[in-house]
Amino acid sequence: MPSPTLASLTTLRLGGPAEHVLTISAPADWADAVRTIGQRHEQAPVVLGHGSNVIASDAGHLGTAVVMNTRGITATRVDDTTVDVTVQAGHPLTNLTAWAAAEHLAGMECLVGIPGTTGAAPVQNTGAYGQQVSDTLDHLTAWDWEMGRMRTLPTQACRLRHRDSRFKSNPGRWTILTATFRLTRSPAAAITYRPLADELGVPLSARPPVAEVTAAVLANRHRRGLLLTPHGPAARxxxxxxxxxxxxxxxxxxxxxxxxxxxxxxxxxxxxxxxxxxxxxxxxxxxxxxxxxxxxxxxxxxxxxxxxxxxxxxxxxxxxxxxxxxxxxxxxxxxxxxxxxxxx
Known part of the structure; x- marks a missing residue:
């Protein structure tokens, strides 16, 4: 049987064979994956979510590629208006933002329509329309390949900056497994991005309902060709x-x-x-x-x-x-x- 290719795991559909591919479908699968990779004497695998922000080598990867496909959202009430939302790393970010909008939870509404997984979002501090992951991330859990154990990192320890983090600057050391966001049951965060304010027909600093902002962001992304579609000339x-x-x-x-x-x-x-x-x-x-x-x-x-x-x-x-x-x-x-x- 031919080796699976990295092309099949990325949105560009480019890339050579991977020696091994492990799909993590449930949190309990992670311990087995670590054990298997350790038995192969690999230092760290290539970890992919939806492969929407990567260029995979034509030569492929001589080792294990892990596909993070864990799903699930757990909401914990902090007080009357605040909710901690813990999300599995493989959960699609678009699904999370749609869920938050349906629950009238503010803090992630401008991230709607961004492809990829929730676990990949802190790596480059994903953001758009004046909002970014660091605005609401409370903490995350990650496997530290250097120390060989699970660690919980508060937001400050993640060193999130504009499209950067400690995970991006030290690739291969960390695999994010869950992320916890602190969201509020309130109108949307204050609009700070002029094109979004114009889309909504509101002044800067306005706070429309979360669902209205979500719809406006999606409409603006669609018009500008910013939505990833599975078919058509811009699919790859x-x-x-x-x-x-x-x-x-x-x-x-x-x-x-x-x-x-x-x-x-x-x-x-x-x-x-x-x-x-x-x-x-x-x-x-x-x-x-x-x-x-x-x-x-x-x-x-x-x-x-x-x-x-x-x-x-x-x-x-x-x-x-x-x-x-x-x-x-x-x-x-x-x-x-x-x-x-x-x-x-």
Missing amino acids: QAGSVFLNPPVTATQATRLSATGCPVHTDGDGQLRASAGWLLEHIGYRPGYKIASGIRCSERRTLTLTAHDGATATGFAQALTELSTQVEIATGISLHPEPTQVGAWA
Whole structure:
């Protein structure tokens, strides 16, 4: 029987064979997985949720790939308005945000429509429309491969920053198993993102009902081509391929004067629009980057894979785009998807 491929486990559908694949469907499966991996004398496996933010190597992975497919939400009442929500790592983030909206629980409504699993969300402090995981994460449980035991980490210990965390900066050490969020039964969090306020027809700092914000975010994401669909020309993608780059105040002033959107992230850092920078130097939706690799028909910042694409070619395309932007503007773009597997 041929080895399963990493391509079958990722949304880009690129990547070579994995020597072993273990699917974790229930929390009780984890102890067996750790024992099996230990018997193979592996240090740590490649861990995937939905594979929506990764580029898997054409060479594959000589070892075990773990697919985190655990599901479940447990809500614990803290007081009259506060609820602690513990979620299994494999639970789809879209399902969690929809559940929270149905329960009128605020704090995650702007994260609706983001693909991937709940366990993957703290790794890059997933965020959108002015909201991010660090706003509501209370603590999480994770397997520490270096220490060989389970650990509970409060939010502060996770070192969550703009699209970054201790898990992202030290890949391979941690496998997140559950995440607990503290949500409130109240109107939505104050709207801080201008395009969302415009979508809702409300001023900044307004607090509409959670369900209204959820619907507005989904509508805006759909119109901008930000929803991952299983079929169609944009089905094979990894979302936005670059982080919005940090810029100095001087750069921000210069860029704003030429029409580039500039915003301040949750850490107080000025950031420019990566998509605008790509279009500024000539790239457009539908543009062919390399063999089998194009900008999405809806947005330049999403690259889609087609027949003839390879993981190596995709990674090289990101390097080429970043180089072209830096030559033209002096600003460095950093890829958002994580590379997994054996890379030269």
